[in-house]
Amino acid sequence: MTGCSFGVGQFLAQLIAKSSNRVVATAWNPASLSAITLTADNVLKIGAALTATLGRFDHIDVLVENLGCMLIGDTEAAGDEEARALIDTNLWGVVDM
Structure with missing residues (x-):
């Protein structure tokens, strides 16, 4: 877990x-x-x-x-680094597990 x-x-x-x-x-x-x-x-x-x-x-x-994380604020204002970190954790973290 x-x-x-x-x-x-x-x-x-x-x-x-x-x-x-x-x-x-x-x-x-x-x-x-x-x-x-x-x-x-x-x-x-x-x-x-x-x-x-x-x-x-x-x-x-x-x-x-x-495990999971989220962005606080306007999604469209997120930079590439923030967006990739979110996807890496919430999508690829699940796939990797």
Whole structure:
């Protein structure tokens, strides 16, 4: 699960961590995952997700791509760099996951 540092991602990761299901919580800053409580061996908090997940759990059943960003203000006033960063995160981030 991506985007677990706060908000919906953090809440969902905490909820899953309290169940018997496994969760791999990721964030740009792994230190921000401290609010997610570890229970037994069902939680893995990491920055480099895929290799560590497959090494520990062997497979992925469900992938929650929760990461996203937005532009504040007039869309047509956004520069190329801002627009590309938005598309890279919101479109290609999902495709890459």
